[in-house]
Amino acid sequence: MAGNRRIVLAARPVGMPTPQDFRLETADVPRPGDGEVLLRTVWLSLDPYMRGRMSAAKSYAKPVEIGEVMTGGTVSEVLESNSPGLAKGDMVVGIGGWQEYAVLPGSEVQKIDPSAFPPSYALGVLGMPGLTAYVGLLDIGQPKAGETVVVSAAAGAVGSIVGQIAKIKGCRAVGIAGGPDKCAHVRDALGFDACVDYKAPDFQAQLKAACPDGIDVYFDNVGGDVADACLALMNTHGRMPVCGRIANYNDTELPPGPNKVPMVMGLVLVRRLKIQGFIIFDHWHRMPDFHRDVGGWLKDGRIRWREDVVEGLEKAPDAFIGLLKGRNLGKLLVRVGADKA
Amino acid sequence: MAGNRRIVLAARPVGMPTPQDFRLETADVPRPGDGEVLLRTVWLSLDPYMRGRMSAAKSYAKPVEIGEVMTGGTVSEVLESNSPGLAKGDMVVGIGGWQEYAVLPGSEVQKIDPSAFPPSYALGVLGMPGLTAYVGLLDIGQPKAGETVVVSAAAGAVGSIVGQIAKIKGCRAVGIAGGPDKCAHVRDALGFDACVDYKAPDFQAQLKAACPDGIDVYFDNVGGDVADACLALMNTHGRMPVCGRIANYNDTELPPGPNKVPMVMGLVLVRRLKIQGFIIFDHWHRMPDFHRDVGGWLKDGRIRWREDVVEGLEKAPDAFIGLLKGRNLGKLLVRVGADKA
Numbered sequence: 001m002a003g004n005r006r007i008v009l010a011a012r013p014v015g016m017p018t019p020q021d022f023r024l025e026t027a028d029v030p031r032p033g034d035g036e037v038l039l040r041t042v043w044l045s046l047d048p049y050m051r052g053r054m055s056a057a058k059s060y061a062k063p064v065e066i067g068e069v070m071t072g073g074t075v076s077e078v079l080e081s082n083s084p085g086l087a088k089g090d091m092v093v094g095i096g097g098w099q100e101y102a103v104l105p106g107s108e109v110q111k112i113d114p115s116a117f118p119p120s121y122a123l124g125v126l127g128m129p130g131l132t133a134y135v136g137l138l139d140i141g142q143p144k145a146g147e148t149v150v151v152s153a154a155a156g157a158v159g160s161i162v163g164q165i166a167k168i169k170g171c172r173a174v175g176i177a178g179g180p181d182k183c184a185h186v187r188d189a190l191g192f193d194a195c196v197d198y199k200a201p202d203f204q205a206q207l208k209a210a211c212p213d214g215i216d217v218y219f220d221n222v223g224g225d226v227a228d229a230c231l232a233l234m235n236t237h238g239r240m241p242v243c244g245r246i247a248n249y250n251d252t253e254l255p256p257g258p259n260k261v262p263m264v265m266g267l268v269l270v271r272r273l274k275i276q277g278f279i280i281f282d283h284w285h286r287m288p289d290f291h292r293d294v295g296g297w298l299k300d301g302r303i304r305w306r307e308d309v310v311e312g313l314e315k316a317p318d319a320f321i322g323l324l325k326g327r328n329l330g331k332l333l334v335r336v337g338a339d340k341a
Numbered sequence: 342m343a344g345n346r347r348i349v350l351a352a353r354p355v356g357m358p359t360p361q362d363f364r365l366e367t368a369d370v371p372r373p374g375d376g377e378v379l380l381r382t383v384w385l386s387l388d389p390y391m392r393g394r395m396s397a398a399k400s401y402a403k404p405v406e407i408g409e410v411m412t413g414g415t416v417s418e419v420l421e422s423n424s425p426g427l428a429k430g431d432m433v434v435g436i437g438g439w440q441e442y443a444v445l446p447g448s449e450v451q452k453i454d455p456s457a458f459p460p461s462y463a464l465g466v467l468g469m470p471g472l473t474a475y476v477g478l479l480d481i482g483q484p485k486a487g488e489t490v491v492v493s494a495a496a497g498a499v500g501s502i503v504g505q506i507a508k509i510k511g512c513r514a515v516g517i518a519g520g521p522d523k524c525a526h527v528r529d530a531l532g533f534d535a536c537v538d539y540k541a542p543d544f545q546a547q548l549k550a551a552c553p554d555g556i557d558v559y560f561d562n563v564g565g566d567v568a569d570a571c572l573a574l575m576n577t578h579g580r581m582p583v584c585g586r587i588a589n590y591n592d593t594e595l596p597p598g599p600n601k602v603p604m605v606m607g608l609v610l611v612r613r614l615k616i617q618g619f620i621i622f623d624h625w626h627r628m629p630d631f632h633r634d635v636g637g638w639l640k641d642g643r644i645r646w647r648e649d650v651v652e653g654l655e656k657a658p659d660a661f662i663g664l665l666k667g668r669n670l671g672k673l674l675v676r677v678g679a680d681k682a
Binding site for chain 2: 059060220223224227228236237242243244245247248251253254255256257258259260261262263264265266267268269270271272273274275276277278279282
């Protein structure tokens with residue numbers, strides 16, 4: 001353990017983050033205190049919510065400070081444990097951040113069983129993105145068999161699970177993704193009924209054709225023009241779980257007019273729509289049901305899961321910028337260290 | 342019965358309706374067929390939703406056609422009945438329209454007991470506006486004791502009931518209304534904790550001061566800038582039942598930019614808000630509970646009810662235009678005929 005390579009926030013981005021907003025530095029490997037564990041990072045998860053933490057704006061979680069290690073979910077090996085119930089060699093999931101070593105309270109990590117599923121799944125299909133898809137679709141979207149479920153960012157970590165659960169529940173699943181390769185993956189590998197490319201010039205017409213009976217649930221990961229197009233097709237009593245707004249995360253000001261709020265609210269009223277935002281932290285109590293259901297579907301082959309792996313911590317900033325630009329296909333992960341020390 | 346004076350739609354309004362969009366004419370008194378009743382209108386209700394019916398745009402109900410009698414809820418006396426269970430002299434509530442006489446299927450009217458409450462209450466506190474307030478606040482808003490409930494158009498038929506039920510449920514009730522007279526009525530006669538004048542230059546500051554703990558439920562009757570101001574003050578897990586959008590009913594195009602949709606959806610996500618539109622036709626099954634509760638509160642003096650009465654069918658167009666301009670204080674009714682023939 002020569003040192004702890006870590007990536008800190010160097011500057012608050014204005015608009016799209018750049019490599020200069022991050023800094024790779026080497027610090028001492030931290031020492032675990034009472035009740036704490038020393039962790040060696042194996043996998044780092046990169047997720048769109050991190051853009052929010054780079055901003056000083058008030059949100060549901062406190063921002064990362066300048067000079068502080070970037071926050072992020074990790075799968076790690078326990079190197080030293082001062083916490084009962086955790087031992088050297090255990091694999092755990094926690095919020096270790098963008099670094100090679102981390103110290104966390106033992107109470108803030110969960111042990112994972114590497115023989116059940118690949119450990120990285122704890123950051124994806126069996127972790128926060130999977131639970132987000134499960135809760136947002138089932139608890140907020142409440143799809144009924146035969147209804148049409150549309151999800152944006154359909155090739156991404158959350159969207160790919162939303163559509164596959166929708167299929168399992170007997171719905172028509174329509175994805176929205178960027179570019180023909182992602183759309184082909186969503187249709188052919190993930191088994192959605194259709195996938196529409198939001199970059200296509202006739203996107204709206206294609207979306208309408210893919211939803212001949214309208215939209216009952218639109219699971220919104222992106223906001224912006226894509227959300228507007230879906231809203232226009234919503235059926236009476238449609239539901240719209242709002243999970244993310246990647247289209248607007250880098251906005252430095254509101255887009256130009258006209259102001260479409262009256263159009264949105266007019267649809268909300270006339271079609272009796274429900275638009276509901278949610279943050280997964282409010283829904284941890286669903287974890288046991290989620291694990292049972294999604295774990296079972298994974299074992300049965302009814303849910304497929306794809307990872308997009310980047311090798312090396314130093315690649316994290318570029319990979320994260322790529323995520324915001326829609327470059328990855330599947331769950332974006334950084335391999336920070338070997339499976340075993 | 343010399344003839345049936347009635348008001349028909351003469352032209353589709355562009356923006357705010359004008360008197361020229363209506364025409365008073367005299368037709369033959371209609372004859373009731375099998376299963377039908379001949380009704381003499383006593384009270385005609387004027388409500389903001391009628392603006393929507395004057396437009397050709399697709400909505401939840403079909404528009405009034407040019408030359409057709411304007412639609413509207415009425416309390417009427419039965420003059421002739423071919424419907425079992427209804428007899429000459431009965432008082433009924435139904436959709437008789439803007440006219441002195443109407444023929445309706447007996448199955449489409451409800452008998453009312455004029456000894457229990459004034460018959461006009463069936464068009465207000467014990468009718469569609471009251472049920473709208475009850476369902477929107479309790480079923481969609483789900484207020485808990487100690488929370489802050491804000492309602493716009495607080496001096497109006499729906500708003501005045503929303504705030505009073507909020508008080509009964511142990512909430513802080515804050516009204517929004519236009520002008521000092523309405524605000525004084527909302528505070529002093531209706532017992533809201535506060536009422537803010539949306540025409541005041543420092544409206545936003547006043548609203549914030551009136552809601553020191555933020556807003557948990559915003560019952561939206563108006564949309565527009567008032568709704569934006571409330572959204573900015575919503576607490577985490579706040580609920581926003583959307584009942585009406587009178588601020589935008591007369592818009593001929595979307596307002597100028599910036600486009601505030603990303604701001605609204607940003608708040609929806611970060612604060613986990615629920616925005617839900619509703620139309621009272623979907624909630625008739627709540628009528629028995631509503632009648633029991635609100636009828637009881639009326640008898641106990643816990644709910645107060647004010648009517649704004651215009652005398653004579655010919656005054657209906659002007660009164661309706663006044664309603665859209667916020668001129669009335671309390672439920673707007675047109676007295677079309679005497680209590681008894």
